[in-house]
Amino acid sequence: MISIVIPAYNEEKRIERSLIALTNQTIPRDRYELIVVDGGSKDKTRDIAEKYADQVFIQESSRVAGARNDGFLRAQYDLVATTDADSIVAPNWVEEAIGAFSNPDVVLSFGPVIPIEKTETDRRYALLFNGLIRLGAHSRLYYYTLGCNTAFRKAALLRAGMYRIMDAGDDLEIAVRMRKEGAVKFAPDMKVGFDFRRYHEFGFWKTIYEWYYIVLQGGISDKYSYTRRDYGIDPAIPGDGKKT
Template sequence: MISVIVPTYNEEESIASCLESLCNQTIPRGAYEIIVVDGNSKDRTREIAAKYADQVFVQTSKKVGGARNDGAVAAKGEIVATTDADCYLPPDWLEGIERTFADHPDAVQVYGLVFPKEKGIKNTVSLWLANFFSRLGYLTHTIYYTLGCNTAFRRDAFMAIGMYHTIDAGDDLEIARRARKAGKVVLVPALKVGFSMRRYEQFGTLKSLWEWVYIVVKGGESEKYSYSKREYK
């Protein structure tokens, strides 16, 4: 079984479409479970999520990484996949994850690329560049640019390496470094997820990237910028 973990916070506008895409996968619905871990939303996120998910509960650990960890603890599956509440998951997403782990018995982590949900040349170019650096880092064995919206782990290995560190940004890069010590980390270019560009459209691409880099350089923690629990229009 695959356990899909979706962290949420005030996502009533996005969560239904995300979970609908998860419920329409090419593998049987009984072959996977959906776990929504909520950051104590003030809107109808949990109410809406309950219509689709197998488990919906309020997180007890801190930050987005902590929500994913809480979900993994509650998971029943041998594989734990993570995505975000504003993403679109193509119908063959879980099938691709399942097949990759079967083809790579030594893999402990699998990840893919992203494409923009919102139209526009700026969004297309931005994610083309992100995917380019992801491929480059993988091929050169330097930075494994895994994304929390499109990654999966063997659950036993995920628990053994200590799960996600609960930091503000860069936790998906950091965990890949530890995962590589436990086994193989595999990039699958065909494993793509629809990624929402709303952060960049509302707060600006350069500003958002600068905040992310600043926090990562500071070790994942920063009092100057907050990268999680953003309010979107």
């Protein structure tokens, strides 16, 4: 059994394809739950999510990392995983995520990304991402555990303190603490389709530069707009923090 947490913010154009992929898996739907944590969307994201997810609620903590943490705290199963509302998981993703924990020493598993849009540019981006992922996994110098494709043993995740609330680098920083709780496993067949549209919008190398700048500043910075700065709870929304 596994709980899957999906942060979402104004994703009405893409979240349905993500949730359809998550409901059409190689294992029975009753072996996993879907939890959508909404950052105060102004569109139909929550309405669409309610058609597919077991839980849909507005986040109580700030930023994307906080949304993931809120979902983990409401998860009912001993294994938890996270992906993004604009990503498309492979048909066997849930099965591979569960299987990665067959070794009781494993506390975190993660996998590679594939481009959703099969353009030459996006293929190059994916090669770069996967090169960094595999280099870290094989060298064990670091673990490039992207938030769109990571799973945890929940008890170990809670002991480690879950995600740090940051503008950038939270999905890598968590691996530093998780490896103190047990083994970290790279699962090559645990694949997720990644949407590179933000890299096109901001410019790939500019985005990479901003990301590294923010990470070197400790993960928090007001200088750049790498992240969606308005992502998070909105006190003006009735019932904020409650299931909608």
